[in-house]
Amino acid sequence: MKNDYRARNHPAYWAFLTHRISGVLLTLFLPLHFWALGNALHGEAKLESFLRWSDQPLVKFGEWALVLLLAAHMAGGVRLLMLEFLDWRDWSKTLLAGAAGVSVAVALLFLLNLA
Amino acid sequence: MAAMLKVKIWRGAEAGQFQEYEVPRLESQTVLDVVTYVQRRLDPSLAYRFACRVGVCGSCAMTVNGVSRWTCRTHVSKVAADDHLEIAPLRNLPVIRDLATDMREFFDKWAKARGQFTGSQTRKDEFAAVKPESKERKRVDAAIECIGCGVCYSSCEVVTWKPDYLGPAALSRAWTLVNDVRDVAQQERLAAVAGDAGCHACHTHLNCTERCPKGISPTAGIAGLKRAVLKATLKGEI
Ligand code: HEM
Ligand code: SF4
Ligand code: SF4
Ligand code: FES
Numbered sequence: 001m002k003n004d005y006r007a008r009n010h011p012a013y014w015a016f017l018t019h020r021i022s023g024v025l026l027t028l029f030l031p032l033h034f035w036a037l038g039n040a041l042h043g044e045a046k047l048e049s050f051l052r053w054s055d056q057p058l059v060k061f062g063e064w065a066l067v068l069l070l071a072a073h074m075a076g077g078v079r080l081l082m083l084e085f086l087d088w089r090d091w092s093k094t095l096l097a098g099a100a101g102v103s104v105a106v107a108l109l110f111l112l113n114l115a
Numbered sequence: 116m117a118a119m120l121k122v123k124i125w126r127g128a129e130a131g132q133f134q135e136y137e138v139p140r141l142e143s144q145t146v147l148d149v150v151t152y153v154q155r156r157l158d159p160s161l162a163y164r165f166a167c168r169v170g171v172c173g174s175c176a177m178t179v180n181g182v183s184r185w186t187c188r189t190h191v192s193k194v195a196a197d198d199h200l201e202i203a204p205l206r207n208l209p210v211i212r213d214l215a216t217d218m219r220e221f222f223d224k225w226a227k228a229r230g231q232f233t234g235s236q237t238r239k240d241e242f243a244a245v246k247p248e249s250k251e252r253k254r255v256d257a258a259i260e261c262i263g264c265g266v267c268y269s270s271c272e273v274v275t276w277k278p279d280y281l282g283p284a285a286l287s288r289a290w291t292l293v294n295d296v297r298d299v300a301q302q303e304r305l306a307a308v309a310g311d312a313g314c315h316a317c318h319t320h321l322n323c324t325e326r327c328p329k330g331i332s333p334t335a336g337i338a339g340l341k342r343a344v345l346k347a348t349l350k351g352e353i
Binding site: 001006007008010013016084092 | 129178180181182183203204206207210269270272275318319320321322324325326332334335338339341342
């Protein structure tokens with residue numbers, strides 16, 4: 001028999017879900033990002049229209065979400081590497097809180113820069 | 116505290132269904148008390164396991180309201196939200212009948228992870244001196260109180276994904292032996308836990324650490340094994 005959500009409802013599991021979902025979304029979004037950068041190299045007109053498109057609120061929100069994803073994935077990834085490579089024991093939950101804090105801070109900074 | 120508990124208990128094997136019982140609610144009642152009441156008073160055909168009733172033998176683990184727990188030391192007051200209990204067999208193990216699972220695979224994996232001690236001394240030798248404050252001894256202390264209850268194994272998602280994964284308890288056992296300075300089968304042990312089904316399959320979900328009733332962190336031991344295997348591989352020892 002298999003476990004349902006009740007067995008998984010604890011912070012470390014949410015961290016895993018965040019890491020997997022952000023990892024998969026980054027894999028999907030990054031090609032789009034590089035395509036946009038590629039446009040920057042291939043002629044101004046195209047870039048210009050792209051930049052105008054990207055000025056819409058919804059796109060801005062998308063950008064912000066992407067930064068949050070990357071920050072969460074990176075902080076979460078560093079957390080995992082620390083858990084596995086340092087001889088930790090007692091501060092694993094503190095580390096999780098730290099990773100969450102760092103990702104939110106990065107996303108807020110980005111939001112301030114946008115505004 | 117209500118006068119009666121509403122209790123749903125899994126009946127059958129892999130295929131089966133929950134059956135409802137009403138059990139008097141008592142002060143300081145454990146989940147094992149509830150199961151025992153049902154078997155003694157309401158339905159003698161109910162299959163379940165226990166032995167010590169005091170958290171030593173590791174035989175009474177079940178899934179209580181969706182979470183794997185030792186039932187003899189889980190108070191009803193801690194888990195029975197609004198006086199409802201749902202009691203099912205452990206996960207990730209074949210169900211024999213009702214609340215009894217087939218634990219053979221779980222224990223066979225301890226053997227596969229090279230969970231046996233191999234010494235080089237005889238009874239004629241002096242006692243080996245292991246300093247209590249040494250790094251190795253402290254690491255052994257952190258995991259040696261395992262009672263083999265299977266709660267961690269039942270909680271581990273990687274076992275569900277990958278049924279041949281050795282699992283948290285067997286790997287945690289291997290880690291205590293890796294830190295046993297008297298043991299002489301270290302290379303063989305590291306090779307045993309280095310494979311696809313070994314320590315590197317762990318995704319550090321910490322389900323096991325979250326649920327172990329003895330406060331052990333198999334995740335910490337598995338991380339230790341990952342480092343030890345990496346080191347041995349770089350040195351060309353395994
Ligand atoms: C910024 C620095 C990054 C760090 C420190 C990092 C770290 C990690 C780590 C440690 C894992 C293993 C998780 C596990 O054991 O399950 C992982 C998984 C993954 N990463 Fe990253 N990563 C980074 C950037 C990226 C980027 C840019 C992408 C997308 C293109 C990405 C996509 C993924 C995916 C898809 C997984 C698999 C998720 C899973 O197995 O649950 N990562 N990352
Ligand atoms: S930390 Fe590793 S062994 Fe423990 S539950 Fe997670 S995947 Fe399984
Ligand atoms: S590590 Fe903890 S949960 Fe796992 S078998 Fe041992 S005592 Fe039970
Ligand atoms: S009956 Fe022995 S640990 Fe619960």
